[in-house]
């Protein structure tokens with residue numbers, strides 16, 4: 001097996017791309033105009049089942065029975081940050097960055113969330129659809145980002161679908177990236193199919209009790225595996241080649257974040273991915289975990305140790321994935337705390353300084 005070092009732009013994650021050959025399928029993105037089958041936004045929000053929590057509540061502001069669901073948001077779009085981001089894998093970041101849109105709220109709300117300011121604490125500003133359209137168009141024109149990257153957008157999927165439809169009608173043909181927790185229903189993914197090009201799902205947990213404890217979703221492993229299967233069925237594997245000059249246009253890349261004190265969860269998660277999808281599935285192994293909230297004496301109050309990382313890294317190499325991105329931990333832990341690339345401050349105008 002050959003090793004390719006992706007140098008990437010300054011501040012890009014330290015990544016090695018391992019690839020036996022250029023076996024990846026080449027995909028051609030064909031955009032349809034499926035808007036006729038898309039319901040009115042309010043219809044999605046008034047009996048909200050946009051994620052597998054299936055709250056079934058009415059999120060529409062002003063209605064008599066209006067409520068806020070597990071995700072913490074009404075039907076009024078809130079955005080925490082919009083701009084080029086250089087912390088994604090090189091085929092997504094390129095030279096100009098990935099055009100991220102971070103939404104306020106989250107349907108998973110993990111207790112260790114690195115973006116807790118927006119997922120738990122409601123940092124963000126309200127924005128109408130028209131303003132969303134304009135701001136994203138501005139980002140594309142001013143920053144020449146390589147794609148539009150929706151970060152945990154589940155609870156605002158209807159707004160996202162409208163935005164994608166608008167951009168395509170205006171002739172913007174850059175890839176639409178869905179940066180997801182992995183906790184999605186097949187039903188919503190079938191709708192997203194027409195509005196997406198790339199899926200970046202996490203596969204966080206193989207252990208249902210850990211999923212229950214940290215994200216209040218014991219069914220995460222089975223739901224996420226079904227979701228990733230559906231994503232792969234729609235888009236195939238990420239269409240990257242072995243050179244760092246190629247940007248991804250379509251496909252699926254699965255991410256896994258190592259959690260301190262939970263090596264077995266990681267090892268089983270990676271084995272499960274290999275068993276379910278085979279050696280061709282592109283995988284990104286991440287070590288950026290940083291303790292941001294108090295976990296009452298648990299291992300989650302610390303960083304991932306070098307020994308823990310080495311165990312998981314050695315396992316993922318042994319499995320034989322042909323396309324593997326690896327984010328190696330910083331040896332100096334103080335630089336991990338200081339890295340705003342992975343620990344952004346969304347109360348600042350530029351969270352990723």
Ligand code: SF4
Pocket residue numbers: 048049050051052053054055056057059068069070071072107154155
């Ligand atoms: S998006 Fe929010 S309200 Fe809707 S089902 Fe999920 S958690 Fe519940």
